[in-house]
Amino acid sequence: MRHAIVLIWGALLAEQVLGEYGMAHFSNKAKAKGKDYCIFFNSQWARLPQDLKKASRLQIHDLTASIAMVLRGNCTFYEKVRLAQTNGARGLLIVSKDRLTPPAGNRTQYEEIDIPVALLSYADMLDISRKFGMGGNVAMYAPNEPVLDYNMVIIFLMAVGTVAVGSYWAGSRDIKKRYMKHKRDDSGEKQDEETLDVTPIMICVFVVMCCSMLVLLYFFYDQLVYMIIGIFCLAASIGLYSCLCPLVRRIPFGKCRIPVNNLPYCHKRPQVRMMALSVFCVGVSLTWGVFRNEDQWAWVLQDALGIAFCLYMLKTIRLPTFKACTLLLVVLFVYDVFFVFITPLFTSHGESIMVEVAAGPSDSSTQEKLPMVLKVPRLNSSPLALCDRPFSLLGFGDILVPGLLVAYCHRFDIVMHSSRIYFVACTIAYGIGLLITFVALALMQMGQPALLYLVPCTLLTCLATALWRRELPMFWTGSGFAKEVPQPSGMALDCTKDTEQSNEDPVIDCTKTPEESSPVICTDPEDSDDTSRSSDRLCQNTRAAH
Missing domain, CATH: 3.50.30.30 (Glucose Oxidase; domain 1)
Structure with a gap:
C-alpha cells in the first residue's frame, strides 16, 4: 500500500x-x-x-x-x-x-x-x-507562510471532542435500550428515536450516492449549492433539538401542554418547553442560513450546528459488527483518496474534485460555500491571507466515519465489561490520525484526504486491541451483543411488556411469585421525563404491613 x-x-x-x-x-x-x-x-x-x-x-x-x-x-x-x-x-x-x-x-x-x-x-x-x-x-x-496555523488546535479539539462525546453517548444509549423499551404515555412530546443498523447493501448504495453527488456538485455547483444549504439547515435544526432535548427536560417549568389544535406536528399537544426548544433550534438554523456569508461570526454558528448534527448522526446510525465498520471505512478510504489525488489527472485545470467542491470553486458565480464542514479562520497574520482561503476546513465525513467505529467500540466495551479499553484506544488513534493529517497538510501544502490517515490508525488499533485481548472473533462478528448482560444496578425496572421485544430480551415480571396475592401497582411519577428517560413507569411491589 x-x-x-x-x-x-x-x-x-x-x-x-x-x-x-x-x-x-x-x-x-x-x-x-x-x-x-x-x-x-x-x-x-x-x-x-x-x-x-x-x-x-x-x-x-x-x-x-x-x-x-x-x-x-x-x-x-x-x-x-x-x-x-x-x-x-x-x-x-x-x-x-x-x-x-x-x-x-x-x-x-x-x-x-x-x-x-x-x-x-x-x-x-x-x-x-x-x-x-x-x-x-x-x-x-512571495512572503513565507507559517507551516501550521493555530486554528488547527481548535479544529483538533472540536473533532476529537465530537467523536468522543458522540460515541460515548451512542454506546450508552444503545446499551440502555437493551434493557428498556421506551414507551411514553406522552407520545406527542417525544417519539422514541429509532436506531438505524447499517447493512453492506446500504454501504454500497451510500458510496454510489456520494460519488454521484460529488460529481454533480463539481459540474453543477451553482445550481445545487442552495439545495445543500437548505438540507443542512433542516438536518442541523433536528440535530440541535436532539442534543438539547435531554437538558430541556430537566427544566422544572414549561410542562403544561399547548391547546388543542390541528397544526402539523402539534396536534398531539406537546409541552410548551419542547415547543420553545423547537422554535429556538429552527431559529438558530435560519439565522445561520441568512447570515452564512458573514465571515466574522457566522462560522461559529456553522460549527455549533455541525457538531450537533454529527452528534445526532453518531447516536442514530449504528454499525452492528466490526466487519461492517471495516467495509464502510475501507470503501470510503478509497473514495476519499480517489477524489483528492486521482481526479486531478482528469480535470481540465488539474484540480482535485474533492478540494474544489469542499472549498467552493473560485469561478463560482454564487461564491457560496458548502456548509458540510467545520471551519475556523486562520489565526496567524500573513500577507498571503489575501490569496489563500481564509478558513481551515474539516469535513463532517472525517468525523462521522471514524466516529461510527468508535461508537461500536464503546458498545462492545460495555457488553464485554472491558473497562472501555476499545473506546479509549480508538479515540486516541483517531486523534493521532488527525495529527498526522495536519503534518501532511503542512508538508505538502495541498488539501489532504483525512481518511487516508484516519482509517489505518483507527482500524489497525481496534484490530490490535482485539487480538491482544483474544476477542477478535466476537469483535469481528459482534456476537458479544447476543450475550445476556446483567441488569445494571440502580436502573428502574419496566413492568410493561414491550410488544416489539425480541425473544432474546428477558421479560421482567414485577410480581414476586405467581401464587402470591400481593398486588402489583404500576404508577406514573409526576413527570418521569425529569427523573429518567430510560423508564416510563415505576413498579412498586406492595404488601400489607403486619
Missing part, C-alpha cells in the same frame, strides 16, 4: 504544474501607503524575493525596465513573457477574468526566460486602476 501511494503521488507531481501564491504591492507618489494584491506565479520561470524591501519597485505603464500588465488573451504564457522580456520588461503581470492557474511552460522555455510572470485577477486590476491609475509602481514578492 505504501509503495502504491508513493507511485500515485509521483504520477501527480509529474503531471501537475506547481503554482505558488505571491503578492503584488502597488503604490504611487500621491499615496504614502500602497496596497497588496494576490498573484499566482510559477517559480520555474523566475523566483520572487521573499521580502518586500528586497523587491524592485517598477513602473507598469512602460515596457522598458518595468513590469508589463496585459490581458490573458489567446496566446500562450510563453509568447507573452518572451515578448515582454524582448522589449526590456522586468516582469509580467497577466490579468485573467477566469480562475487563477499557474502559468505553465516546458523546460526549454523556463531556461530561456529569466523574468517573473504571474497572474492577477481582473477584479484586482480594476481596483488598481481606480486607486493608483496607470502610473503607479509595483513590486512583486
Whole structure:
C-alpha cells in the first residue's frame, strides 16, 4: 500500500504544474501607503524575493525596465513573457477574468526566460486602476507562510471532542435500550428515536450516492449549492433539538401542554418547553442560513450546528459488527483518496474534485460555500491571507466515519465489561490520525484526504486491541451483543411488556411469585421525563404491613 501511494503521488507531481501564491504591492507618489494584491506565479520561470524591501519597485505603464500588465488573451504564457522580456520588461503581470492557474511552460522555455510572470485577477486590476491609475509602481514578492496555523488546535479539539462525546453517548444509549423499551404515555412530546443498523447493501448504495453527488456538485455547483444549504439547515435544526432535548427536560417549568389544535406536528399537544426548544433550534438554523456569508461570526454558528448534527448522526446510525465498520471505512478510504489525488489527472485545470467542491470553486458565480464542514479562520497574520482561503476546513465525513467505529467500540466495551479499553484506544488513534493529517497538510501544502490517515490508525488499533485481548472473533462478528448482560444496578425496572421485544430480551415480571396475592401497582411519577428517560413507569411491589 505504501509503495502504491508513493507511485500515485509521483504520477501527480509529474503531471501537475506547481503554482505558488505571491503578492503584488502597488503604490504611487500621491499615496504614502500602497496596497497588496494576490498573484499566482510559477517559480520555474523566475523566483520572487521573499521580502518586500528586497523587491524592485517598477513602473507598469512602460515596457522598458518595468513590469508589463496585459490581458490573458489567446496566446500562450510563453509568447507573452518572451515578448515582454524582448522589449526590456522586468516582469509580467497577466490579468485573467477566469480562475487563477499557474502559468505553465516546458523546460526549454523556463531556461530561456529569466523574468517573473504571474497572474492577477481582473477584479484586482480594476481596483488598481481606480486607486493608483496607470502610473503607479509595483513590486512583486512571495512572503513565507507559517507551516501550521493555530486554528488547527481548535479544529483538533472540536473533532476529537465530537467523536468522543458522540460515541460515548451512542454506546450508552444503545446499551440502555437493551434493557428498556421506551414507551411514553406522552407520545406527542417525544417519539422514541429509532436506531438505524447499517447493512453492506446500504454501504454500497451510500458510496454510489456520494460519488454521484460529488460529481454533480463539481459540474453543477451553482445550481445545487442552495439545495445543500437548505438540507443542512433542516438536518442541523433536528440535530440541535436532539442534543438539547435531554437538558430541556430537566427544566422544572414549561410542562403544561399547548391547546388543542390541528397544526402539523402539534396536534398531539406537546409541552410548551419542547415547543420553545423547537422554535429556538429552527431559529438558530435560519439565522445561520441568512447570515452564512458573514465571515466574522457566522462560522461559529456553522460549527455549533455541525457538531450537533454529527452528534445526532453518531447516536442514530449504528454499525452492528466490526466487519461492517471495516467495509464502510475501507470503501470510503478509497473514495476519499480517489477524489483528492486521482481526479486531478482528469480535470481540465488539474484540480482535485474533492478540494474544489469542499472549498467552493473560485469561478463560482454564487461564491457560496458548502456548509458540510467545520471551519475556523486562520489565526496567524500573513500577507498571503489575501490569496489563500481564509478558513481551515474539516469535513463532517472525517468525523462521522471514524466516529461510527468508535461508537461500536464503546458498545462492545460495555457488553464485554472491558473497562472501555476499545473506546479509549480508538479515540486516541483517531486523534493521532488527525495529527498526522495536519503534518501532511503542512508538508505538502495541498488539501489532504483525512481518511487516508484516519482509517489505518483507527482500524489497525481496534484490530490490535482485539487480538491482544483474544476477542477478535466476537469483535469481528459482534456476537458479544447476543450475550445476556446483567441488569445494571440502580436502573428502574419496566413492568410493561414491550410488544416489539425480541425473544432474546428477558421479560421482567414485577410480581414476586405467581401464587402470591400481593398486588402489583404500576404508577406514573409526576413527570418521569425529569427523573429518567430510560423508564416510563415505576413498579412498586406492595404488601400489607403486619
